[in-house]
Amino acid sequence: QVQLQESGPGLVKPSQTLSLTCTVSGGSISSGGYYWSWIRQHPGKGLEWIGYIYYSGSTYYNPSLKSRVTISVDTSKNQFSLKLSSVTAADTAVYYCAAGARLAAAADYWGQGTLVTVSS
Amino acid sequence: QSVLTQPPSASGTPGQRVTISCSGSSSNIGSNTVNWYQQLPGTAPKLLIYSNNQRPSGVPDRFSGSKSGTSASLAISGLQSEDEADYYCAAWDDSLNAVVFGGGTKLTVL
Numbered sequence A: 001q002v003q004l005q006e007s008g009p010g011l012v013k014p015s016q017t018l019s020l021t022c023t024v025s026g027g028s029i030s031s032g033g034y035y036w037s038w039i040r041q042h043p044g045k046g047l048e049w050i051g052y053i054y055y056s057g058s059t060y061y062n063p064s065l066k067s068r069v070t071i072s073v074d075t076s077k078n079q080f081s082l083k084l085s086s087v088t089a090a091d092t093a094v095y096y097c098a099a100g101a102r103l104a105a106a107a108d109y110w111g112q113g114t115l116v117t118v119s120s
Numbered sequence B: 001q002s003v004l005t006q007p008p009s010a011s012g013t014p015g016q017r018v019t020i021s022c023s024g025s026s027s028n029i030g031s032n033t034v035n036w037y038q039q040l041p042g043t044a045p046k047l048l049i050y051s052n053n054q055r056p057s058g059v060p061d062r063f064s065g066s067k068s069g070t071s072a073s074l075a076i077s078g079l080q081s082e083d084e085a086d087y088y089c090a091a092w093d094d095s096l097n098a099v100v101f102g103g104g105t106k107l108t109v110l
Helices: none
Strands: A003-007 A018-025 A035-041 A047-054 A059-061 A069-074 A079-084 A093-100 A114-118 B009-012 B018-023 B034-039 B046-049 B063-068 B071-076 B085-093 B098-101 B105-109
Touching: A003 A093, A018 A035, A018 A093, A018 A114, A035 A069, A047 A069, A047 A079, A047 B085, A047 B098, A059 A069, A079 A093, B009 B018, B018 B085, B018 B105, B034 B063, B046 B063, B071 B085
Parallel strands: B009 B105
Antiparallel strands: A003 A018, A018 A079, A035 A047, A035 A093, A047 A059, A069 A079, A093 A114, B018 B071, B034 B046, B034 B085, B063 B071, B085 B098, B085 B105
């Protein structure tokens, strides 16, 4: 059973880069076949897909965030990461990491989520 | 404005059957499968239905999904109080090359 845990700063200043890490346990991130995703949820709002990295290394990003997003994998630490640059208050949200083996849009496993607030 | 359209709310009484709709277009639902998530208050979403009508292990058969053309539906039969949650549909969009979500439907069990 794959388990995911997000970690990173809960407070980021405007214009800086938001950096989060998702630690994977119960499975190897390099074992293949998984979509490793980031999804966020603004306070009181719905889900917004940020992007994913496939086990092959290919990445897909939300077009509205593409210019500011990077998702990468560190196989040595069994982690994948999110970097979102030039943040504003509009990036304040709960950030989830998620994973699925079947489809990019069908994530079987989710982290508990971490609230990131953008404020000076 | 979400790419997939869901009603903002739905309700039913215990034991009833309720359905939640999800409307899209030819580039998402029309050409890809639909997935459904349940989000209980204060928790992470949980995959409820994948590939239009498949249930992951552990999901009760009270939950079922269907798709026709550019629309999909989630049906919950034998409604229970613990089904009170937000429900989201999701699909891949070939034009955006992205996963798109519906805006979510808040289900209230009266």
